[in-house]
Amino acid sequence: MFLAASIVVFALYFANVALGAFANAAVVGDVGEMLVLFTASILFVVAILKKEADHKDKNGS
Template structure:
């Protein structure tokens, strides 16, 4: 779920960049873009940490 959220936030950022280059003015400002990327990175890190915890738990159960 967290990986999907990260992907959606990155897609919104990319769409904003494309709209800004085509229309001449982006919809979101610098602060909003920074918050989008920050949210995407937090979601991505959360997803990676959850996967590592699942892998470690499966490895412990295997032993």
């Protein structure tokens, strides 16, 4: 769930950057881009940590 959310948020970030680069029509400003990228990073880290915890529980180590 967190990994899918991270992918979606990063896709929104990428779409905004692409719109700004090619069409000069960015929806979000610099601070907004930073917050979106930060959110995608946090969601990705949470997903990886949850997956690692599940793996440790499964293997009992």
